[in-house]
């Protein structure tokens with residue numbers, strides 16, 4: 001009864017509101033008092049507030065910013081978006097005493113870790129509720145489902161790992177919201193697996209008149225319900241990240257004739273863009289990025305899309321020519337066609353008919369771009385012409401003041417012209433060209449955040465004129481011929497988090513200031529000397545430290561202990577003289593100490609490196625008993641710990657291809673203890689490391705038996721136990737191995753019959769020689785003989801010489817480099833290729849985090865760029 005009465009009042013009020021604006025609404029005293037109370041309760045930053053901060057007793061309260069009243073003076077709308085509110089809305093808040101509220105907007109505030117207040121259920125007149133990007137977490141309260149007059153509901157959020165908004169029951173939420181026309185739930189976690197599949201049925205059966213539906217990144221999937229195709233009023237449809245692999249794209253284009261916004265980024269769409277697309281004449285914003293769409297684009301498709309402003313078809317497999325009708329779309333501002341298979345010659349001056357075009361991305365196709373006579377009237381701000389077969393810097397760029405310029409993977413030789421740096425550039429990518437010098441003088445703009453000059457022929461002293469206020473974050477100069485020392489000018493900016501200088505000819509020492517803020521540092525293959533500065537701070541963010549192949553001396557810095565995110569450390573092939581770095585963080589996944597002067601034991605009392613996947617301590621002077629190494633903690637090398645893939649949502653750029661990964665299977669373990677002075681027995685626990693692909697304990701002084709548990713290492717592809725003092729028989733489990741490609745048990749004191757098995761029988765005698773007590777195939781020793789022969793003296797001498805040779809060649813072992821790991825084992829080719837892939841997977845996995853950050857940074861800077 002009461003609720004019916006309230007409905008009646010709502011209707012009365014809403015019939016007034018259309019006319020109310022022309023009235024000089026009188027502020028009701030009690031409403032003003034309530035507003036002032038609300039202002040005082042809310043916690044916000046008054047130096048950033050533009051509305052609340054100006055609410056005060058002088059003046060008409062219905063005219064205060066963000067407030068609207070109906071004809072009789074009741075507050076019906078509160079627009080408190082973007083007010084930096086971060087608290088003060090409890091269930092007893094004055095907010096809930098505005099009984100006639102129809103519109104409430106709390107979007108873009110900072111309620112981090114507050115739940116959406118249940119009091120919202122009191123607003124029986126509410127038609128518009130906007131809580132988007134407000135930082136609310138926890139469950140969407142069921143009270144919202146009682147707001148039966150709602151026409152628009154927006155509770156979407158950005159991706160923020162730690163702030164999860166859960167919707168336990170979508171059907172319950174919309175069941176009674178029959179008036180709803182707009183539903184925005186981006187990034188909300190629809191917790192029911194069942195509903196994530198049935199969403200299209202739920203939405204279309206309860207909300208048949210929807211005009212806007214946005215369910216980006218809600219982990220939903222197809223197929224789509226038959227009723228869904230009847231949502232003919234849809235104008236905004238955004239389903240990015242949904243798995244629509246079972247949906248025919250033609251249906252998406254033919255059933256929703258009034259679409260203005262269509263974004264289906266990363267939806268596993270297949271097939272080609274059907275001719276029905278041409279009928280979507282209202283389209284303004286289209287994003288089909290990162291799908292599996294194919295075919296050529298007919299010019300007919302775009303002829304009538306005269307409202308089109310934004311078109312993103314990048315990261316698909318479209319082929320053929322770029323359609324001419326695109327150049328006739330007068331409103332087009334942003335065009336992304338990069339990373340497809342478009343081919344043919346493309347006349348860049350076609351775009352002169354689009355004077356307002358601000359973004360043009362053509363990189364990563366098979367196009368030959370003919371620059372022609374582009375005049376200077378273009379307003380381009382972002383230009384991607386990577387791998388466009390250019391042999392010069394296009395002249396017209398001189399007249400643009402770009403924010404983004406990609407000319408990578410062309411054939412441009414000679415100097416980097418000084419005009420290329422512009423005044424507001426934030427990304428410059430000239431990688432993979434034939435550039436040799438910088439035209440001087442030049443200056444790096446303060447705005448530059450990303451600079452990629454890698455894989456060119458740049459030479460001479462490395463001297464970058466980085467300005468004091470520089471925003472440079474990512475600097476990639478690897479694979480050039482820079483010489484001299486690492487300039488301290490790199491320290492002028494506190495922003496550099498990623499620095500790759502690998503494969504140059506740099507010498508001198510590492511400037512300590514460089515390490516202060518760095519997250520990724522790659523100095524691989526230079527001539528850097530001195531020691532690694534011991535200056536990592538308590539809030540160290542280092543994740544990736546690769547110093548392989550230099551002349552570093554001294555010790556591993558003790559302060560690395562504070563780097564709790566360290567995942568990769570490679571100091572191989574240097575002259576570091578230290579004990580095993582037990583203090584490193586448990587986040588460690590790759591540790592390479594190969595070929596240095598490390599000594600002492602490899603035992604750690606405290607640390608348990610549960611994430612460790614690759615450990616290479618080979619060719620050092622480590623000693624001690626093998627049994628004291630605690631292998632049972634290395635869960636990174638045990639399959640069961642990763643039986644479930646990580647669910648991630650990341651974009652990864654590898655070799656010019658951007659991939660969105662959702663699952664990672666980090667199954668790869670490798671241990672190399674070879675060429676040291678370890679003694680004692682091989683611990684049984686190694687047999688638990690079931691993800692081991694590679695195990696090398698050769699050239700030590702191990703004794704005892706090979707543990708029976710080795711039979712569990714079913715993934716093993718390479719096993720080297722040669723040149724030890726191992727005794728006893730070869731475990732029968734060796735007969736079960738199926739992937740083993742490299743086996744070396746030579747020069748031990750093994751006895752008995754070589755086990756039989758499919759794989760082990762395919763080896764030659766070489767892996768078994770030097771064990772006088774072994775017999776049977778493939779050795780020609782007959783097993784009827786006893787095995788009591790002792791090794792001959794002269795063999796020992798020969799053995800010594802061979803150890804040295806093998807340990808030197810093993811010094812080529814691992815080289816971790818930026819973006820790729822080279823595995824230069826002197827084994828057969830196919831073996832090498834296989835490993836290359838495996839290690840790359842691990843590194844990809846690690847790189848993901850970086851690329852996600854990069855991408856976020858890219859978004860952020862792009863947004864920033866837009867706002868300017």
Ligand SMILES: *[C@@H]1O[C@H](CO)[C@@H](O)[C@H](O)[C@H]1NC(C)=O
Nearest residue numbers: 044045046047048049084086
């Ligand atoms: C309020 O905003 C100003 C300007 O952005 C900022 O300097 C200040 O730290 C903020 N105050 C609080 C308490 O967040």
Ligand SMILES: *[C@@H]1O[C@H](CO)[C@@H](O)[C@H](O)[C@H]1NC(C)=O
Nearest residue numbers: 053054055056057058059064
């Ligand atoms: C009250 O607000 C008005 C307009 O927003 C402003 O001009 C005036 O200075 C404010 N008065 C006080 C006391 O803050």
Ligand SMILES: *[C@@H]1O[C@H](CO)[C@@H](O)[C@H](O)[C@H]1NC(C)=O
Nearest residue numbers: 081107130132152154182184
């Ligand atoms: C919610 O408010 C934000 C900020 O004002 C706005 O950008 C967004 O479009 C609104 N959502 C709806 C559905 O109107």
Ligand SMILES: *[C@@H]1O[C@H](CO)[C@@H](O)[C@H](O)[C@H]1NC(C)=O
Nearest residue numbers: 145146171172173174175176
């Ligand atoms: C919908 O409204 C009806 C009638 O008011 C009520 O009985 C029912 O419980 C509501 N359903 C949900 C899911 O809220």
Ligand SMILES: *[C@@H]1O[C@H](CO)[C@@H](O)[C@H](O)[C@H]1NC(C)=O
Nearest residue numbers: 164166189190191192219647
């Ligand atoms: C969504 O919620 C479920 C249940 O609480 C949780 O298991 C899952 O990890 C969440 N998914 C994401 C992506 O946060």
Ligand SMILES: *[C@@H]1O[C@H](CO)[C@@H](O)[C@H](O)[C@H]1NC(C)=O
Nearest residue numbers: 178179180206207208209210
């Ligand atoms: C949807 O719109 C149709 C026609 O405008 C109307 O008859 C119908 O009642 C509406 N449905 C709902 C659930 O509002």
Ligand SMILES: *[C@@H]1O[C@H](CO)[C@@H](O)[C@H](O)[C@H]1NC(C)=O
Nearest residue numbers: 221222243244245246268662
């Ligand atoms: C999408 O769904 C299809 C069919 O249900 C499934 O085979 C495929 O693995 C899914 N793709 C992704 C990326 O989850």
Ligand SMILES: *[C@@H]1O[C@H](CO)[C@@H](O)[C@H](O)[C@H]1NC(C)=O
Nearest residue numbers: 254274275276277278279280
């Ligand atoms: C486009 O729409 C017209 C009429 O609205 C229809 O006759 C035609 O078949 C449609 N074309 C396509 C390709 O769907």
Ligand SMILES: *[C@@H]1O[C@H](CO)[C@@H](O)[C@H](O)[C@H]1NC(C)=O
Nearest residue numbers: 329330331332353354355356
């Ligand atoms: C280009 O932009 C200007 C200014 O915004 C506008 O007046 C003009 O109509 C636009 N031109 C086209 C072809 O859209």
Ligand SMILES: *[C@@H]1O[C@H](CO)[C@@H](O)[C@H](O)[C@H]1NC(C)=O
Nearest residue numbers: 319320321341342343344345
């Ligand atoms: C472009 O690719 C298509 C196949 O996708 C091929 O038939 C055509 O010859 C190519 N054109 C040029 C100019 O390379």
Ligand SMILES: *[C@@H]1O[C@H](CO)[C@@H](O)[C@H](O)[C@H]1NC(C)=O
Nearest residue numbers: 582600601602603604605606
């Ligand atoms: C481990 O701890 C014991 C006693 O707590 C100590 O004697 C030993 O030196 C420690 N070993 C290492 C490698 O730190």
